[in-house]
Amino acid sequence: MEKLIFETLATWSTQSKCQGSHVAAAAVHNNRLLGIGYNGTPRKTRNCDEVFKKVVNGDKTEYYILFDSELDKWAAEGNFNLKIMPDYSAMRNCTDYVGDKAKDLFNYLHGKWSTKYEVHAEMNLIFNLLKQGCNIPMDQVVIYTNISPCDQCLKNLAGLGVKEIHFKEVYWRSNPAELYQAAKRLNINLFYKGEPFLGSA
Numbered sequence: 799m800e801k802l803i804f805e806t807l808a809t810w811s812t813q814s815k816c817q818g819s820h821v822a823a824a825a826v827h828n829n830r831l832l833g834i835g836y837n838g839t840p841r842k843t844r845n846c847d848e849v850f851k852k853v854v855n856g857d858k859t860e861y862y863i864l865f866d867s868e869l870d871k872w873a874a875e876g877n878f879n880l881k882i883m884p885d886y887s888a889m890r891n892c893t894d895y896v897g898d899k900a901k902d903l904f905n906y907l908h909g910k911w912s913t914k915y916e917v918h919a920e921m922n923l924i925f926n927l928l929k930q931g932c933n934i935p936m937d938q939v940v941i942y943t944n945i946s947p948c949d950q951c952l953k954n955l956a957g958l959g960v961k962e963i964h965f966k967e968v969y970w971r972s973n974p975a976e977l978y979q980a981a982k983r984l985n986i987n988l989f990y991k992g993e994p995f996l997g998s999a
């Protein structure tokens with residue numbers, strides 16, 4: 799079952815238009831799949847790939863961002879010496895403006911933008927269950943996700959009553975020991991590679 803769910807999540811995560819990470823989450827009850835969610839912006843709003851674009855060319859990656867006034871403001875706050883662009887309609891290659899800091903600028907701006915506009919896979923999963931009218935108590939539902947939950951999602955899932963989460967890999971920004979500690983405090987049992995997660999990846 800676990801293997802099948804993670805294969806399903808790997809397929810669904812490709813639907814994500816996020817240029818940061820592709821995450822999918824599933825809810826399972828009594829070995830039955832209740833629903834799937836993946837990370838992205840709310841329906842009928844601008845997708846991540848309309849604002850950010852990573853283009854891999856052999857061994858080098860180019861970073862493009864759509865220049866808009868909000869991103870310009872954040873770039874200035876982050877001390878990136880970004881020239882204000884006269885034309886806000888097109889994507890620009892970051893390298894042309896900040897040279898070898900292109901990746902840093904891209905990750906920094908994407909982090910800001912994503913926090914403000916993107917909904918994580920776990921939350922979209924819950925919204926999908928609600929839209930379907932699911933009324934199964936969440937303490938009987940097991941959550942699966944290809945990448946471990948962030949602090950916000952972990953807290954929100956605990957608030958919903960979720961008791962068990964399985965993940966395939968630890969999110970690169972997360973500290974495994976802190977993730978373990980937070981889950982313990984929130985009374986959530988984490989499972990990694992089918993075994994109880996003990997704070998090391």
Ligand SMILES: [Zn+2]
Nearest residue numbers: 816817818846
């Ligand atoms: Zn994104």
